[in-house]
Amino acid sequence: MITLSHYLVLSAVLFAIGLVGVYRRKNLLMLLFSTEILLNAANIGFAAISKFYGDLTGQMFAFFIVAVAASEVAVGLGLMIVWYKRRGTLDIDSMQSMHG
Amino acid sequence: MFEAIAFYTFSAITIVMFWITVTSKNALYAMSALAAGMIMISGFFFLLDADFLGVVQIIVYTGAVMALYAFGMMFFDTTRDVKERVRAPKLVFLLSGMTALVLVIALVAPILGDHIEALYPMKEGIENPQAVGIVLFTKYLVPFEVAAVMLLVAMIAGIVLAGKKMDESLTLKVEDEFTQKGAQ
Numbered sequence: 001m002i003t004l005s006h007y008l009v010l011s012a013v014l015f016a017i018g019l020v021g022v023y024r025r026k027n028l029l030m031l032l033f034s035t036e037i038l039l040n041a042a043n044i045g046f047a048a049i050s051k052f053y054g055d056l057t058g059q060m061f062a063f064f065i066v067a068v069a070a071s072e073v074a075v076g077l078g079l080m081i082v083w084y085k086r087r088g089t090l091d092i093d094s095m096q097s098m099h100g
Numbered sequence: 101m102f103e104a105i106a107f108y109t110f111s112a113i114t115i116v117m118f119w120i121t122v123t124s125k126n127a128l129y130a131m132s133a134l135a136a137g138m139i140m141i142s143g144f145f146f147l148l149d150a151d152f153l154g155v156v157q158i159i160v161y162t163g164a165v166m167a168l169y170a171f172g173m174m175f176f177d178t179t180r181d182v183k184e185r186v187r188a189p190k191l192v193f194l195l196s197g198m199t200a201l202v203l204v205i206a207l208v209a210p211i212l213g214d215h216i217e218a219l220y221p222m223k224e225g226i227e228n229p230q231a232v233g234i235v236l237f238t239k240y241l242v243p244f245e246v247a248a249v250m251l252l253v254a255m256i257a258g259i260v261l262a263g264k265k266m267d268e269s270l271t272l273k274v275e276d277e278f279t280q281k282g283a284q
Binding site (some may be wrong): 001002006007008009010012013014015016017018019020021022023024025027028029031032033034036040042043044045047048049056057059060062063064066067068069070071072073074075077078079080081082084085090 | 103104107111116118119120122129130133136137138141144145147148149150152153156157161164165168169172173175178189192193195196197199200201203204207208213230231235236240243247248250251253254255257258259260261262270
């Protein structure tokens with residue numbers, strides 16, 4: 001029998017994978033992929049809690065997360081295209097224009 | 101029984117696909133693996149009786165977001181391998197593992213304390229898309245409208261950023277642009 005804990009553990013594992021990506025990726029495109037993984041892991045947790053507690057609020061938040069992810073990708077890709085036109089690279093280390 | 105088989109199959113495939121996304125050096129492989137993982141995640145939503153959410157997941161993520169990435173990758177050189185310099189790889193795994201653990205504890209604590217009550221309980225005899233519509237257009241109408249405005253703003257921002265000559269900035273000049281403009 002699959003319980004709520006199974007889904008929450010899966011959600012945590014996926015979230016950890018996404019965090020590994022966020023921490024170790026130096027390419028901006030790959031970093032955006034990792035944030036998608038983070039958002040999806042959260043979505044699984046919301047949907048699971050919504051099912052096991054018989055409450056639709058979790059699914060509502062999952063919908064809003066999907067909307068946020070879609071707009072994030074639109075703006076993020078636009079910014080990345082602008083940056084690539086300027087610098088010719090998507091490496092994060094090339095973004096240190098303010099040397100402190 | 102079938103639920104357990106489906107759960108373990110979906111979770112194994114999802115974890116493997118996302119791991120490929122995180123570790124792959126090729127941007128195209130990473131994107132394909134991410135799309136496959138997204139489809140598998142919609143399987144979880146169907147298992148969890150969230151039919152509408154599963155359909156939205158397929159349409160928005162594997163349809164719109166992945167297509168947007170694919171179009172965006174036409175601007176970048178994706179045939180080359182991505183070169184990345186990773187400092188202290190063990191620290192990365194430790195940090196992400198600890199952060200995930202802390203988040204799980206923070207999220208599970210109220211559940212274990214059993215302080216959760218259903219705000220909008222699911223009614224018997226109403227299918228999931230209908231129930232979602234009822235809650236979304238009554239209790240969550242204002243956030244829904246705000247999300248619509250946010251999507252409009254994101255669309256305009258995407259068009260302006262990718263279409264106009266935004267790469268010729270006035271505030272963030274590179275050195276040779278300074279000299280070029282100074283020579284005129």
